[in-house]
Amino acid sequence: MKKIDDARIDYGKFVLDDYRDDSIVTDRHIAEIYGIRGKNVFYLPRGEQAKTFACAQRLCKWFLRRRLGAGNRVVAVGGGSIGDVTGFACGIYKRGALRLLHVPTTVVAMVDSAIGGKTALDVDGVKNAVGNYFFADVLTDFSFLATLGDDQLLSGKGEILKYFMLCGDPDLVKRPLNEQIAFCADYKREVCLRDPYCEGERNKLNFGHTVAHAMELALGLPHGVAVANGIFYETSLAFRLGLCDANYAEHWRNLAKSLFDVYPFTEEMAESLLQDKKNVNGQIGFVLPAEFKPVLLDISRVKALLLQ
Numbered sequence: 001m002k003k004i005d006d007a008r009i010d011y012g013k014f015v016l017d018d019y020r021d022d023s024i025v026t027d028r029h030i031a032e033i034y035g036i037r038g039k040n041v042f043y044l045p046r047g048e049q050a051k052t053f054a055c056a057q058r059l060c061k062w063f064l065r066r067r068l069g070a071g072n073r074v075v076a077v078g079g080g081s082i083g084d085v086t087g088f089a090c091g092i093y094k095r096g097a098l099r100l101l102h103v104p105t106t107v108v109a110m111v112d113s114a115i116g117g118k119t120a121l122d123v124d125g126v127k128n129a130v131g132n133y134f135f136a137d138v139l140t141d142f143s144f145l146a147t148l149g150d151d152q153l154l155s156g157k158g159e160i161l162k163y164f165m166l167c168g169d170p171d172l173v174k175r176p177l178n179e180q181i182a183f184c185a186d187y188k189r190e191v192c193l194r195d196p197y198c199e200g201e202r203n204k205l206n207f208g209h210t211v212a213h214a215m216e217l218a219l220g221l222p223h224g225v226a227v228a229n230g231i232f233y234e235t236s237l238a239f240r241l242g243l244c245d246a247n248y249a250e251h252w253r254n255l256a257k258s259l260f261d262v263y264p265f266t267e268e269m270a271e272s273l274l275q276d277k278k279n280v281n282g283q284i285g286f287v288l289p290a291e292f293k294p295v296l297l298d299i300s301r302v303k304a305l306l307l308q
């Protein structure tokens with residue numbers, strides 16, 4: 001199995017012919033737009049629907065029918081959903097004997113899901129309930145961005161804002177989108193190299209996500225819009241806890257507000273924080289600026305600070 005140190009990110013053109021000897025996994029929508037067809041192509045359902053045990057099993061059976069083993073390469077062409085289920089299947093098939101190349105086709109996949117080896121399936125309606133680590137190479141081809149919808153672009157931009165705040169440089173937002181994406185992808189790779197299994201520093205990538213998950217659930221917002229809201233509210237929380245100063249908090253809150261719609265944070269959303277994966281002994285887990293270290297707070301304290 002590949003180690004994270006050997007997992008590369010390359011930037012270039014995805015040319016189907018170069019992958020004739022590999023096994024390609026995608027969905028029909030992407031396949032139709034980009035003419036991805038052939039005996040070596042497997043189609044998964046679109047989006048989140050692909051992240052099931054049933055799909056992972058179908059994929060493993062297809063690998064078996066193709067007699068794949070050590071030395072063979074799988075190429076996942078798609079967004080985070082295709083990448084998550086293909087990575088999961090590669091992790092369990094012949095105990096990780098295959099090699100995997102991610103070809104991310106969404107901003108989210110380019111800056112986030114294709115990097116760092118985390119995979120996931122949803123079980124009984126619980127998102128990302130099971131998963132493993134399977135480190136893979138990445139080929140990022142920016143021309144896939146041309147066919148993304150507005151929601152998908154916004155989702156990516158919310159994650160990008162998170163990276164800009166983590167590295168403390170608001171001016172990155174002025175650079176062309178391709179450069180922003182490459183910056184974020186390389187930043188995530190560096191963090192994952194230092195902490196591949198999320199035992200310390202890698203947790204800071206969860207900044208904004210405690211509030212984001214609650215707002216995503218309550219309002220059905222695109223993930224990145226929810227992350228931008230999470231950035232807004234968690235920065236307020238950090239300021240009220242004395243973890244960052246007023247100028248810092250104002251600056252980033254204003255930037256989030258100028259780029260995204262900010263929605264009210266409600267009692268119902270606060271209650272749903274009790275389900276968050278980062279919680280410990282019933283306390284709500286956050287990763288807060290300016291240090292981006294984990295913080296645990298009682299629900300009553302969170303309500304007092306956020307429902308003002």
Ligand SMILES: NC(=O)c1ccc[n+]([C@@H]2O[C@H](COP(=O)([O-])OP(=O)(O)OC[C@H]3O[C@@H](n4cnc5c(N)ncnc54)[C@H](O)[C@@H]3O)[C@@H](O)[C@H]2O)c1
Nearest residue numbers: 029046047048079080081105106108112113118144147148
């Ligand atoms: N493993 C990780 O570290 C990690 C990190 C972040 C997100 N994720 C997961 O990623 C998933 C979300 O991924 P996503 O936002 O990339 O969306 P997605 O993979 O769910 O894809 C959404 C839709 O976009 C379409 N699509 C993909 N690329 C396209 C393109 N270039 N042009 C037109 N349509 C295109 C697909 O056909 C699909 O219908 C979630 O399940 C999330 O949990 C995983």
Ligand SMILES: [Zn+2]
Nearest residue numbers: 159209223227
């Ligand atoms: Zn996210």
